[in-house]
Amino acid sequence: MKHEQLRLSNQLCFPVYAASRLIIREYQPYLDKLRITYPQYLVLMVLWENDGITVNDITDKLVLKTNTVTPLLKRMESLGIISRNRSGEDERKVLITLTDKGKKMKLVASSIPGLLVDKLKDGALTMEQLVELRTNLNILIDYLQNREDSR
Template identity: 50%
Template sequence: MEQTEDEGYHKLDHQLCFPLYAASRLVTKCYQPVLDELGLTYPQYLVLMVLWESDAVNLSRLSERLKLQSNTLTPLLKRMEELGLLTRQRSKQDERSIIIALTEKGKSLKSEVPRLQQQLMDIGISKEEAIQLKGLLTKMINYISG
């Protein structure tokens, strides 16, 4: 994506990063009313989504899935543990590994996913466009994260 100064590389409207940033903020804002009702933040919701796939996962796998450093996840997980949504325990097989597991309370919130998804039904693009966009973003994320 090479541009010369005359082509406006310094202009906000010509940046790829700005629409990604703005869309991320606005999509997260769409979820906010339901998340507020549930007492969750968006990052907490993302942690729950990973755990709903497998009930328990080690910290390094969770970090990998969410593209977050473990030192960023630790306070988030601590708060979720205080809320009774998950547990954190050292693995019996490998003391260095921390296993994150859902509690019954954490599992029960899975029933709210359709309500959360309903918040994003009308974002101005078709289902096909949404699938295409997700594919392109996933391709970009995979490339950048190596």
């Protein structure tokens, strides 16, 4: 019984880690055309949904830390796709806004996820299984994030 758990776990944590990298690799050719990386694409997705938010807002949504996000945003600023400005109301906050260049990328970028799903759907999993997978992952994420917050 204990042995079974041990094997399952080896086959749970590692698959998530491997799948993550494989999916990002699958994204890469499309992102190359936009000259951005996957984490940069995630930042853009957050901003397209909600422009003018703070560094911490982005940090929370992407489940990252500021020591990852600050340099990431600086690189995106130097690429000319976002701008970083201190808030007038609260000088501690840095507001992140899309530049025109960043806004224009939305049209091309928003077609990418659909292409990915088309590949996976039926090729690998049915739509139902994809939904099931997403649901289970989101439950896991919520659980682990709540554990983190209460520490």
